[in-house]
Amino acid sequence: MFIRRLATTTKDKFQYNPNYKFKCGLEIHTQLKTKYKLFSLSETSFNDEPNTKISYFDVGLPGTQPKLNPEALLLALKASVALNCDIQSFSKFDRKHYFYPDQPLGYQITQQYYPISKNGYLELDSQIDDSEGKIGIERIQLEQDTGKKYGDIIDFNRANTPLIEVVTKPDFTNIDQVFAFVKKYQLLVRHLEICSGDLETGAIRVDVNLNVNDSPRVEIKNLGTTGDITNALKYEYNKQIETLENGGTIVQATKSWDGYVTKTTRTKENMIDYRYVPDSEIPNVNLDKNIAQDVKDILPEFPDQIIKRLISSPYNLQLTHAKNLLSEPEQLQYYETFFKNFVNPDANKWMFQELFSAFAKLDKVFDVNLITPEILIKVANSNHSLVTKRLILKNMIITGKSLDETIKSLNLESEIPQIEELCENIINQNPEVVKRIQDGHENAIQVLVGQAMKITRGKVKANEIKEQFLKNLVL
Incomplete structure (x- = not known):
């Protein structure tokens, strides 16, 4: 019970400590919006019955061979261009070994050493993002998703779904930047039809890496909403400060977030623990040197460009309206x-x-x-x-x-009555109101306008009726 009260206080009254530098990087796992999986012809599946969209390769049966889906490659290239990355003319796939029930091959196919692109950035614009800063992108790599465990059931529909992993540099100096970056990234991949952009459904899953004062970093995995990202970072930042101020040391570790506190799940593996080896069954990816420009030429107008256009003349929209339209x-x-x-x-x-x-x-x-x-x-x-x-x-x-x-x-198609004659009749029937108007009480004309509107049942604009009264009364 004490833990829950502490977490609530942390969320409500969070403050940065000037003696402890906030430093954060993100790893964003993004499911690509393809018809088929990354290395098989199974259809991608998000809401189907468990284990109904799988092939022999998806579940790791011996003797099955992977074949790269070119649609996934194209979407990865679109993301690379949108994030201002240098597309690599040569990339290749590696096997990342670890043994979980939802990983049927016993390894994940990824691009640890030769990713599809490197050295990009995403600019946060205070005019439209409520934050600012240039966040570096270390690399973007193509990889396959795992299955999903539900209690005693393992659903392999998600296994081998194509992902890109976007790894940022540790350039975030506050949580507002993290929040703005994730929202901007969601909008970007959704707008470019790279991904559905949903955090809640797992189409985008975010891992955060946080440290204070350059101590060993702590990774918090699989954060499913922007609220979880924000609150987990607040809690972990305060937790690390508390540990250091009590004379403790920060240990590099992987943690999870249960909605209230971060919990250590394991001490952080190093690269050697994953036993990366080149995947000998998948050909290397060799791209033309002009591929970046070719991809750029087929991309639509970017979200930032659209928003800036909509909030400027001649549209002059409110920023909220512009963002809503873009979504x-x-x-x-x-x-x-x-x-x-x-x-x-x-x-x-x-x-x-x-x-x-x-x-x-x-x-x-x-x-x-x-x-x-x-x-x-x-x-x-x-x-x-x-x-x-x-x-x-x-x-x-x-x-x-x-x-x-x-x-x-609505019986609105009948002929509109003659306004001049109608106004004249109303004037003749309301001498007291007319006298008040002529004595300087100009607002009294609304009484006459109201009567005319009632008779015409709204078929004539109030301003037109008022103008006719003014003409008849020679005011």
């Missing part, structure tokens, strides 16, 4: 189409305050096909009042009917 490609395309064709200073208002709000109020997920950009423009440019326009959007979302069908069902 939903269909919505981004919808917005850009709408903005391009609806030349109006209220374009953002119509998109976010009217359209998105209409779906949210009805607890509906925004459907880009239900109200197309062209239909939204027709609604926004119609002569109906804002109240009526909102009613039209609401009914279209509820019923799924077309714009014409909705207008007909």
Whole structure:
């Protein structure tokens, strides 16, 4: 019970100690969005019944041969270009030996000595990332995933799923940088269709390496959410300081995070413990010297470029709106189409305050096909009042009917009454209100406008009615 209270205090009142330097690096394991596995023709699987998407090679049967999936290689190259890495013209695979039940081969195929790329970086921009700094990328290597253990069941569907392991340099000097980097990385790989980008499903798994004052580093493995990453780092930072201040020493080790504390699972293995040897069954990867430019030419606009464009003129979006659009490609395309064709200073208002709000109020997920950009423009440019326009959007979302069908069902297609004559009649019926207006109480005109709006049932804009009253009253 004491441990849980301590952990809560650590989360709520965390502070850096100026006498202890925070130093951190990340290892990010990223499942590649391929149809087939890394070295077999088994389909990749994320939600299927256990052991239904496996081949002989996936479960390590003797005599089966690996064959590299070129789609995985292409996605690894895309990640390398996006992270400003130097793609290596020569790379090869190694066997990393260790014996766990979820590793059927008895070794993992990886690229320890000759990775696909090296020496990259990812820039954190305070304008869009709420943090800043240039984080170095030591290397990116292609490797296979392991199976997954559920109690007494081992599911090999995940075994041999293609991964890239992105190893950063220990350039993080605070937790805000770590958080910003992981979020930026998620957005980048999702946008480039390299990975689904999900932490919670295990598509991205993060290991953090932390030390204070250059003491031996402690690795915390398999952190599944940004909250876990943040809280585990806070706890471990304080724990290492406490150990040093009590006269203890930090031992290089691997730890896990249980949501409250970090726990040592083993003292850290060295490279020799894994008995790395070249994989003799997989050919070396030899790439053309111009491959980086070729890959760059097929990549779309990067997230940072899109965000900076959206928060600048002529869009002038709020940063939150820009990031939300970027995370939903269909919505981004919808917005850009709408903005391009609806030349109006209220374009953002119509998109976010009217359209998105209409779906949210009805607890509906925004459907880009239900109200197309062209239909939204027709609604926004119609002569109906804002109240009526909102009613039209609401009914279209509820019923799924077309714009014409909705207008007909709401009885909005009848002829709009003659405004000049209507206003004149209302003026004649309200001499006391007219006198107040003429005596200088200009706001009293809203009484007349309200009556006209009620009669027209919102078919005419309030501003048009008000202008007509002003003309009739010669104000």
